[in-house]
Amino acid sequence: xxxxxxxxxxxxxxxxxxxxxxxxxxxxxxxxxxxxxxxxxxxxxxxxxxxxxxxxxxxxxxxxxxxxxxxxxxxxxxx
Numbered sequence: 001x002x003x004x005x006x007x008x009x010x011x012x013x014x015x016x017x018x019x020x021x022x023x024x025x026x027x028x029x030x031x032x033x034x035x036x037x038x039x040x041x042x043x044x045x046x047x048x049x050x051x052x053x054x055x056x057x058x059x060x061x062x063x064x065x066x067x068x069x070x071x072x073x074x075x076x077x078x079x
Contacts (some may be wrong), residue, residue, distance in 0.1 A: 001014060001015070001036060001050060002014075002015045002036070002050070002051075002052050003015075003034070003035045003036070004018055004032040004033060004034060004035065004041070004046060004063060005032065005033040005034075005035055006021065006026055006029050007029050007030060007031035007032060007033065007040075008026040008027075008028045008029030008030070009025070009026045009029065011025075011026070012035065013032075015046075015049075018034060018046060020034065022043055026062050029043070030042070030043065031043075033048045034046075034052055036052040
């Protein structure tokens with residue numbers, strides 16, 4: 001789940017809460033920052049940010065190994 005930090009008031013917002021927040025509560029906000037990856041977005045460009053790093057990728061360091069997608073392997077077996 002992608003969570004943003006409002007640049008105007010500092011509130012943490014889930015992606016589905018951002019439009020309502022920018023339209024009513026905090027109209028002065030010009031930027032939103034993704035809490036997970038730290039990327040800054042404008043009022044409109046945050047909508048394109050649909051996937052972010054996982055906690056394991058962010059904090060795993062050298063111990064992190066990317067999971068293999070087992071579902072894709074099984075799908076190809078049956079076709």
